[in-house]
Amino acid sequence: MPGLYIHIPFCKQKCHYCDFFSVKYDVALVDKYINALVTHISQFKNKKICSIYIGGGTPSVLSLEQIQKLLQALKENFNLSEIREFTFELNPESASKDKLHLLKQFKVNRLSIGLQSVEDSSLNFLGRVHNFRTFCDVYDTARKTGFDNINIDLIYGLPNQTVKDWEKVLSRALAFSCKHLSLYPLSIEEGTPFYKTGIVADDNIQRDMYDRTVEILTKNGYIHYEISNWAKQDRESFHNSNYWRNFEYIGIGAGASGYLKRNRYKNIENVEGYIESCLLLQNTVTDVCGNLLETEKEYINDELYESEKIMLGLRLLNGGVDINCFDNQKHKTVLLECLKDKTLEKYNDRIKLAKESVFVFNQIVLKFMFS
Numbered sequence: 001m002p003g004l005y006i007h008i009p010f011c012k013q014k015c016h017y018c019d020f021f022s023v024k025y026d027v028a029l030v031d032k033y034i035n036a037l038v039t040h041i042s043q044f045k046n047k048k049i050c051s052i053y054i055g056g057g058t059p060s061v062l063s064l065e066q067i068q069k070l071l072q073a074l075k076e077n078f079n080l081s082e083i084r085e086f087t088f089e090l091n092p093e094s095a096s097k098d099k100l101h102l103l104k105q106f107k108v109n110r111l112s113i114g115l116q117s118v119e120d121s122s123l124n125f126l127g128r129v130h131n132f133r134t135f136c137d138v139y140d141t142a143r144k145t146g147f148d149n150i151n152i153d154l155i156y157g158l159p160n161q162t163v164k165d166w167e168k169v170l171s172r173a174l175a176f177s178c179k180h181l182s183l184y185p186l187s188i189e190e191g192t193p194f195y196k197t198g199i200v201a202d203d204n205i206q207r208d209m210y211d212r213t214v215e216i217l218t219k220n221g222y223i224h225y226e227i228s229n230w231a232k233q234d235r236e237s238f239h240n241s242n243y244w245r246n247f248e249y250i251g252i253g254a255g256a257s258g259y260l261k262r263n264r265y266k267n268i269e270n271v272e273g274y275i276e277s278c279l280l281l282q283n284t285v286t287d288v289c290g291n292l293l294e295t296e297k298e299y300i301n302d303e304l305y306e307s308e309k310i311m312l313g314l315r316l317l318n319g320g321v322d323i324n325c326f327d328n329q330k331h332k333t334v335l336l337e338c339l340k341d342k343t344l345e346k347y348n349d350r351i352k353l354a355k356e357s358v359f360v361f362n363q364i365v366l367k368f369m370f371s
């Protein structure tokens, strides 16, 4: 059974660090987009899925009516009888009590809230729309609405932030006792305002912050189960873990990726283009539409499959990768090198990333990709 990812590429405004695909929210355009999503969703009549993740962009920027239309379409088309996890991403400024009630009504059972920092000055620097008070109110409302499984996103390693500053941010975030934390070192992405103004991130300080994070969160009962993700016992994200296990998922929405029957695809990363392709789909010009909708497609042959399984699986710090996955000679050679330099470790028949190697993960991946 695959998972389902739906991309909502709209935000109130663009944050200064972000290069994810999203455009400014416009009610008329979004109405058309929701109609396009409904058409796309209707292609999967009775398809059984095990998880749903509605992400962005900013899914909570949608109006109550738009969210209702989308969730209703999911309910009427997919077979949701075996859904284990249903996540909806929220940004504090656009999450209202009514929206939270609606999500609850449609059986959303996990929220992911983009907090990013607890300091208003940092939020302002990052170009966020919300302040810390707004987040606290939303968190409180979500809990009162009956949401218990909540993730908080934070970014660390901002310019001039010291390890002590980050520890304070973490301890204020820990006060919420949320079930899951996604913590990302600030990365300066090409084309973003941060990149253009020459802001730089200090790798060494980010590394120190990461080391302290591991200590603090472990003491507070969180399990570090993926490079950037910590969870309380049994609260690891099921949907995201399935990506890392290289399982199948359907991608719906502009710019969304999917992976089905060894085919990786990406839908057209353009809102108007996506809407047009779905209109063709509605008029059942399926062949033409398939080509227009999925602009990038790749068949994953055995060699690539093995590389991807290794690259993705190593992100799961406790699970790792089955040693039998290192089947081809090139991968075996790289594995031996990595075991020798202790960047990877062997536990029974599993190969895992050494805790100290998390910050050199990308270099390890490159070795497997280009061996």
Ligand SMILES: C[S@@+](CC[C@H](N)C(=O)[O-])C[C@H]1O[C@@H](n2cnc3c(N)ncnc32)[C@H](O)[C@@H]1O
Pocket (backbone or CB within 6 Å): 017, 018, 019, 020, 056, 057, 058, 089, 090, 091, 113, 114, 115, 116, 153, 154, 155, 184, 185, 186, 187, 188, 189
């Ligand atoms: C695609 S964003 C969507 C979440 C939601 N729209 C929000 O802004 O809260 C997912 C997360 O990636 C992280 N992120 C995005 N760009 C980043 C960057 N350049 N450096 C570090 N973390 C980043 C943020 O923590 C963000 O919450």
Ligand code: SF4
Pocket (backbone or CB within 6 Å): 010, 011, 013, 014, 015, 018, 019, 020, 022, 056, 057, 058, 091, 114
């Ligand atoms: S970080 Fe989130 S809210 Fe900010 S621009 Fe990116 S997707 Fe939109």
